[in-house]
Amino acid sequence: MESHTEKILITGALGQIGTELTNRLVEIHGAENVVASGLDRWQKGITAAGYYERMDVTNTQLVRQIIKDYEITTVYHLASLLSGTSEKQPIFAWKLNLEPLLQFCEMAREGLIQKIFWPSSIAVFGKGIPKENVGQDVVLNPTTVYGISKMAGEKWCEYYFDKHGVDVRSIRYPGLISWKTPAGGGTTDYAVEIFYEAIEEGKYTSFISENTGMPMLYMDDAINATLQLMEAPKENLTVRSSYNLGGMSFTPKELAEEIKKEIPDFEIDYKPDFRQQIADSWPASIDDSVAKKDWGLSYNYGISEMTKDMIKNLKVKLN
Numbered sequence: 123m124e125s126h127t128e129k130i131l132i133t134g135a136l137g138q139i140g141t142e143l144t145n146r147l148v149e150i151h152g153a154e155n156v157v158a159s160g161l162d163r164w165q166k167g168i169t170a171a172g173y174y175e176r177m178d179v180t181n182t183q184l185v186r187q188i189i190k191d192y193e194i195t196t197v198y199h200l201a202s203l204l205s206g207t208s209e210k211q212p213i214f215a216w217k218l219n220l221e222p223l224l225q226f227c228e229m230a231r232e233g234l235i236q237k238i239f240w241p242s243s244i245a246v247f248g249k250g251i252p253k254e255n256v257g258q259d260v261v262l263n264p265t266t267v268y269g270i271s272k273m274a275g276e277k278w279c280e281y282y283f284d285k286h287g288v289d290v291r292s293i294r295y296p297g298l299i300s301w302k303t304p305a306g307g308g309t310t311d312y313a314v315e316i317f318y319e320a321i322e323e324g325k326y327t328s329f330i331s332e333n334t335g336m337p338m339l340y341m342d343d344a345i346n347a348t349l350q351l352m353e354a355p356k357e358n359l360t361v362r363s364s365y366n367l368g369g370m371s372f373t374p375k376e377l378a379e380e381i382k383k384e385i386p387d388f389e390i391d392y393k394p395d396f397r398q399q400i401a402d403s404w405p406a407s408i409d410d411s412v413a414k415k416d417w418g419l420s421y422n423y424g425i426s427e428m429t430k431d432m433i434k435n436l437k438v439k440l441n
């Protein structure tokens with residue numbers, strides 16, 4: 123039977139998406155209905171959730187107990203290793219990125235929880251796929267550990283929906299840009315680091331080459347999209363693997379030019395590292411028309427609005 127009060131568990135709640143999503147969920151559902159969780163110790167003020175559970179999400183027994191204790195109905199399962207870090211720890215990346223997702227799908231199949239959100243990524247695309255305007259239904263051919271784990275996760279989501287009616291929803295996030303909580307271990311993270319260094323040092327050495335375009339999204343838009351997808355009527359959803367999200371597309375050079383409008387002395391140089399190869403295998407832009415049609419995806423931030431907002435907020439935070 124469907125529960126009327128949503129009781130929410132967020133995994134990876136102290137991460138880049140987790141901190142901001144948790145606070146938005148608290149605004150909507152009330153602190154008493156939101157349980158944040160993560161590997162680290164809780165620090166005062168980091169999220170507004172009513173409860174915090176320090177838990178290793180691969181510890182299935184503990185996770186099940188927490189789901190039961192709090193009578194959780196909805197899980198936002200965000201805990202994941204990103205692309206750069208996954209290349210360094212492939213076996214652990216597979217374990218962390220896949221096994222808990224399967225466990226949550228099993229719990230939903232058993233009727234213990236009712237709804238799951240799970241983030242996929244533009245990393246599912248890969249070799250041999252056109253660079254521009256990549257569609258929802260292209261063949262996936264990831265060449266990274268992270269991309270392989272996300273592709274497999276998407277197929278599991280689709281499987282659990284098709285076979286067992288499990289209501290698991292997913293978005294292929296592009297690079298996420300935000301100022302509240304630092305990103306960590308991603309290929310698109312240059313687009314976050316650059317702001318910190320522009321403000322603190324006036325210069326930045328990019329680990330991605332100047333003309334490499336990648337799709338990016340400002341955190342505000344990412345959170346709105348996530349909540350919109352989770353609130354959409356079930357019958358409107360035509361994609362049960364993961365929805366494409368395009369956001370905006372730019373190169374490091376274009377972003378540097380935008381930053382120079384706000385910080386005229388800013389300087390950039392380029393020293394691509396192993397993440398360049400990852401970026402080269404990813405699309406430069408994404409077609410997200412299916413998400414727009416199915417659940418009304420829209421954006422408030424382009425590159426100029428995002429750059430202005432990042433600099434304004436980071437200047438205050440770093441002072």
Ligand code: AKB
Pocket residue numbers: 204205206242243244245268295296297298307308309310311
């Ligand atoms: C990464 O760079 O690994 C992530 C992603 C695009 O999924 N930001």
